[in-house]
Amino acid sequence: MPEPESTDSLKRAFRKQLRQSRREQTQKDQLSRKILSRIFNLEQYGQAETVLYYVHARDEVRTLSSLEADLAGPKQIVVPYCVQGELRLVQIKNRNELSPGAYGILEPTNTVQERPDRSIKPEKIDFALIPGLGFDPQGTRIGHGKGYYDKLIPYLRKDCLRCGIAYDCQIIETLPIDKHDQPMDIVVTQTRVIHCRINDQQPRKSNSDKF
Template sequence: MAAEQSEELSNKKQQIREQAHANRNAQENKDELSREIVARCMSLPEYKNAQTVLFYIDVRSEVRTRNDLVNALSSGKKIVVPYCVDGELELFHLENYDELAIGMYKILEPKEELRSVSSKKVDVKDIDLIIVPGVAFDRRGGRTGHGKGYYDKLLEHARPDTPLVALAFECQMFDEIPMQEHDVFMDKVVTEKASYDGLGRK
C-alpha cells in the first residue's frame, strides 16, 4: 500500500511539474516581473538582517536573479552562489559578476579555475538566508523542484534558524503540492503579487 501511495504521489508531483513548466514558459514579461519579485524579496526583514545570502542563478524560465546580482554585490552583504558537482551543490563566495562564466547546460556558474580557491568555498552553515528556486509551490511553502533533490540535500545541512525564501511567478502557485516526509517547506514564497508565509522547517 505504501509503495502504491508513494507512486501516486510521484505521479501527482510530475503532473504539477509539467503544468508549472508550461505556465512558466508561457509567462510574459519575465524580466520585468522578476525584478519586482527580487525587489520584494530584498525588502524583507529576512534579507535586510542577513549578512551572508545564498542566491541561485536562474536557468531557463526561472525567476531571473542575474539582473539583480550586481546590486546585491554592491550591498555590503556576502553573496554566495551554488554550482553542481556530481549531483551535489557546492557554494562559492561571489565578489564580482566577472567571476561567472557559461558552463555546462548553458548555466552561468563560477569559473572553473576559481572553484579550488579556498577563500571562495563557503559552508552552508555560514549562510543567513537561502533564496531557493523551484518548479511549483503552494501557499503553505510546499515546494517541488525538478525531482533531482539538489536543494533538498543542501537544505538538510542548513542552520535551523536560516530562513528559506523561494522566488516564483504567481503562475507557479498551486492549491497544494503533495509533500513527503523528506520534503522541506519554505518560510516564504515571494511572487509578483504577494509574499506567502510558509510553514518552514517547524
C-alpha cells in the same frame, strides 16, 4: 476501486503543468524585478550578511541583475554549483567570476571553485533564495526531480530564512510531498509574500505516509 495515484506520478503531472505555465508567463523581466524588490524590502533580507543566490536559467525568475547589484554592496554573495549530484557553495565578488557551465547555465568559474578561501559552508548562510518549479502556501516545493536543494537545505541553520521565489503562476493550492522534501519559510511572488511555516510543531504528513 482504483489504486491511489502515487506521489511520483502526481509530481510528474505537476511538473509538466508548471513548466508550461512558467514558459508561457509573459513580462518575465518586469515581474522578476517586482519579486526581487519585495525580497529586498524584507527585514530578514536587510539583516542578512551572507545570502545564497541562484543564477537563473531558462524560464526561472530572473536574478542576475539583482545579484550583480548586490555584489556592489556589503553582503557576502554566495552561489551554488553542482558536483556529482550535490550543490557546493562559493562566494563570488564580481560578475566576471561566473561563466557558462553545464547546459550553458552560469556558475562560478573553475578558478573560483578551486579557491579554498571562497568555499562557504551551508551553515554560514543567513538568507537563502531557492528556485523551484512550483510551491504551495504551506511551503511545499517541487523542483525538477534531481533533489539538489533537498540535499542542501538540511545543512542550513534553523534560523536561516528559506525563501522560495516564483511567479504567481507557479503557486499551487496543494502539492504532493515526500519525506525528503524540504519546506520553505516564505515564498515571494510579484504580488505577495506567503508566510508558510507558521506552526513547526505540527509538520505536514507526506503523501507517502498514506501508502
